[in-house]
Amino acid sequence: MTNRSMVLKATIQVCLVVLSFLLGGLFMLVYLKVNPVGSKNNYTIIKDNTKVYEKSSLAKSVEKIYKAVVVIEEYEGGVVSGTGTGFIYKTDDRYGYILTNEHVLKSDKTTKLLLSSNEEIDAKILGKDQYLDLAVLQIDKKYVSLVAKLGSSENMNLGDTVFTVGSPLGIEYNGSVTSGILSGKNRLVETSVSKSNNYDWVMEVLQIDAPLNPGNSGGPLLNVNGEVVGVCSMKLVDDNIEGMGFAIPIEYVMSYIKTLEDGVKIKWPVFGVTMENIGDNSVDVPKNVKEGVVIVEVKKDTGAAKSGLQKGDIITKMNGVKVKNSAHLRYELYKYKAGDRIEVTYLRDGKENKTEVLLND
Secondary structure, three states: OOHHHHHHHHHHHHHHHHHHHHHHHHHHHHHHOOOOOOEEOOEEEEOOOOEEEEOOOHHHHHHHHHHHHHEEEEEEEEEEEEEEEEEEEEEEOOOOEEOOHHHHHHOOEEEEOOOOOOOOEEEEEEEOOOOHHHHEEEHHHHOOOOOOOOOOOOOOOOOOOEEEEEOOOOOHHHOOOEEEEEEEEEHHHHHHOOOOOOOOEEEEEEOOOOOOOOOOOOEEEEEOOOEEEEEEEOOOOOOOEEOOEEEEEEHHHHHHHHHHHOOOOOOOEOEEEEEEOOOOOOOOOOOOOOOEEEEEEEEEOHHHHHHOOOOOOOEEEEEEEEOOOOHHHHHHHHOOOOOEEEEEEEEOOOOOEEEEEEEEE
């Protein structure tokens, strides 16, 4: 190889090295332009126009829901006596529609809302149901600045990040954001309705560890994308238990939404008995029977009366599903509608029997 060839080869190699550096630098400049990052207090930050976000922050997701959340105010004697949370889930040509819990409302017709803009307005109550613990409110569309996006709780996995926006402990803390993880799905939690002192209803809910406090009820439970996956409904309150909150899955909510929007009273099927739990009853129960429901009275001209059920019978199953107590029986019963026939398994004089009951409305 001649000296000239060697010089040419060396020149090409140097050029390639320089070109590589230039291309690498250009790539990095373009990347930083598109994804500007820096380091601050050991956190990776992402700049978005004039705002700065932590890389793992929920801030962008919070912005997708924040202005759709409202405070629900209940008044007594002209003074706020209680608060809850709601969120705008839909609009049409004239109105905005808000979801909340039934138990936060004291009125049957109207209530007051505090918007994210701190403007107080009246809202019309379209429909509500104590067993669903859901209510739909209506406001003029001009007050709507953001509508929540609905997601899916069914597609979520245990351990997925969730967060809430609400007004815990009243107006002073409205717009509070709390976060945690999805701790459980399809949890059956006993609760009470009609201000009863006893558990008389079971709700199938999502379990979360995001902190919930009085005032959070009715607020949205959201996934990491800022999509609503549930409606916060209650907190398991016990001195020995912390970090257990619950939300109604959004799929269940939406299955009743049209009825609530139309203001149609939900007609739950009538079984036709008065019942008590084992251990709380006035009827003698065999000592070996630990679960079930004791019939205290069978009402005339109902499906239960026509099926042959009697006072003192102990209902143990409904359509093959074991019945633990009256709350669980009502949960199973309300899966059906008036006109359906269900198979009831019961004990009488220590012997197991079965009968078919036609549910009334």
